[in-house]
Structure formats: structure tokens, C-alpha cells
Amino acid sequence: MSALLTVTALHAGYGTVPVLRGVSLYVNAGEIVAIVGANGAGKSTLLGAISGLLPPTGGTIMFRGADVTARPAHRGPASGMALVPEGGRLFPFLTVEDNLLLGGFTVADKAERLRRLNEVMETFPILGERRFQLAGKLSGGERQMCAVARAIMSRPALMMLDEPSVGLSPLMVERILAAVQTLVARIGLSVLLVEQNTVEALEVADRAYVLDHGNFVLDGPARTLAADPRVQQAYMGL
Numbered sequence: 001m002s003a004l005l006t007v008t009a010l011h012a013g014y015g016t017v018p019v020l021r022g023v024s025l026y027v028n029a030g031e032i033v034a035i036v037g038a039n040g041a042g043k044s045t046l047l048g049a050i051s052g053l054l055p056p057t058g059g060t061i062m063f064r065g066a067d068v069t070a071r072p073a074h075r076g077p078a079s080g081m082a083l084v085p086e087g088g089r090l091f092p093f094l095t096v097e098d099n100l101l102l103g104g105f106t107v108a109d110k111a112e113r114l115r116r117l118n119e120v121m122e123t124f125p126i127l128g129e130r131r132f133q134l135a136g137k138l139s140g141g142e143r144q145m146c147a148v149a150r151a152i153m154s155r156p157a158l159m160m161l162d163e164p165s166v167g168l169s170p171l172m173v174e175r176i177l178a179a180v181q182t183l184v185a186r187i188g189l190s191v192l193l194v195e196q197n198t199v200e201a202l203e204v205a206d207r208a209y210v211l212d213h214g215n216f217v218l219d220g221p222a223r224t225l226a227a228d229p230r231v232q233q234a235y236m237g238l
């Protein structure tokens with residue numbers, strides 16, 4: 001069986017400045033794969049390139065058996081990928097419910113959209129309680145949950161999360177990542193998780209890649225990487 005996502009020798013950058021220098025990775029169906037690395041390593045650039053926001057300058061991206069390397073970003077949701085950008089990027093002046101419904105805008109059937117809305121509010125009960133509140137009034141953790149829930153509304157095969165734990169308390173980090181694990185188990189989702197919180201990321205991930213200056217320098221089962229002294233010293237503060 002081929003992987004859900006296969007990225008081969010990917011190059012991307014901004015203007016004439018290269019950031020990704022030949023990155024290759026794969027994500028199998030039902031896997032949580034973590035990308036860890038320091039500030040500026042190119043993690044967000046990688047998610048941008050995979051989701052189609054940033055056209056790659058080289059390499060290929062295969063998703064569900066199709067070459068999506070040159071696919072424009074607005075095709076993302078319909079094609080089965082959903083990106084939760086850094087900070088969540090909710091619409092602050094819309095309610096929680098309206099933010100969630102926007103995540104399901106590709107679903108033509110209104111009844112199905114409402115069914116999914118109820119389902120995500122069951123998964124994240126706090127969003128049900130805050131349903132008619134403006135998204136801009138949510139706490140950091142609630143906002144991140146809302147962003148994840150919004151991404152789930154399109155029933156993606158692959159959800160990409162860019163540092164969901166940034167600025168959150170350790171308890172909130174655990175809750176968000178536990179919710180992601182639950183979703184993976186419940187709806188057979190695959191996840192590409194970018195995190196600076198390496199300890200937590202390696203706890204929930206099946207496999208991981210270490211990105212350094214636009215190249216992967218290490219990869220393997222998350223448990224193996226978590227026990228690697230090089231990873232512990234450089235990224236886990238041990």
C-alpha cells in the first residue's frame with residue numbers, strides 16, 4: 001500500500017531565498033507524524049508548501065495517489081487536506097458556530113453540515129458551551145480547539161497542525177494533543193504535527209522527523225527519537 005502523503009526532494013523558499021532544501025517524508029493513513037526543529041528551521045514553510053499556499057520550486061507532493069505539487073491552495077479542503085495555521089487564525093468577529101460552519105463550506109448538504117457541527121461540539125464540549133460567543137473572546141486553548149474543530153468539519157484525510165501548543169499551559173497542551181489522538185482513532189484521520197514542544201510531540205506521534213536548516217537530519221519512530229541523546233540535548237532540554 002502506498003502512503004497517504006509522499007513528499008520527495010521538496011524545495012521551497014521566499015523570493016530568491018531557499019528554505020527547504022530537498023525534504024522527503026511520508027505519512028501513512030492513520031498515522032501521527034511529528035516535525036520538530038528550532039525556530040526558523042522551515043517547519044511552517046514545509047506545511048505551507050504541502051498545503052499549496054507556497055508553490056514549491058522543486059520536488060513532488062503526492063497525495064492519495066495524485067500529484068498535487070502544483071495544486072492551488074484553495075483546492076486544499078476539497079482535496080482532503082486541512083491546515084490549522086499557527087495561532088489558529090479564526091475569524092474573531094464571527095461566533096464559534098459560524099467559524100465551525102465555515103470549515104464545512106465545501107459540504108453542499110446543509111443537514112450534513114449541521115450533523116458535523118454537532119459532532120465536533122460533542123468532541124469539544126467547551127465549543128458547544130461557547131457556541132454563540134465571538135471567537136475573538138475565546139481563551140488561547142479554546143481558540144486552538146476551535147481551529148482544530150473547524151479543520152475537522154471538512155473531514156480531511158490529512159490534518160496539518162502548526163504548533164497547536166504555542167502559548168498554552170502544559171495541561172492545555174496535553175488536552176489538545178489528546179483530542180487530536182482521539183480524532184485519529186475515531187475518524188481514521190492522519191496528522192502532520194509541527195511542534196516546538198518536542199517532548200509532548202514525540203509522546204503522541206508514531207514517527208517523527210527532525211528539521212534543521214531546511215533539511216531533515218534525523219527521522220524514525222517517535223519513541224526512538226525521544227531516546228536519542230542528540231534529540232534530547234538539542235530539542236528536549238534534557
Ligand SMILES: Nc1ncnc2c1ncn2[C@@H]1O[C@H](COP(=O)(O)OP(=O)(O)OP(=O)(O)O)[C@@H](O)[C@H]1O
Binds near residue numbers: 039041042043
Ligand atoms: N513570508 C516570508 N518571507 C520571507 N522569508 C520568510 C517568510 N516566512 C518565513 N521566512 C523565512 O524562512 C525561514 C523558515 O521560516 P519558517 O517560518 O518556515 O520556520 P519555522 O521552523 O516554522 O519557525 P518557527 O518555529 O519560529 O515557527 C526563516 O528564516 C524565515 O525568516
Ligand SMILES: [Mg+2]
Binds near residue numbers: 043044086162
Ligand atoms: Mg513556524
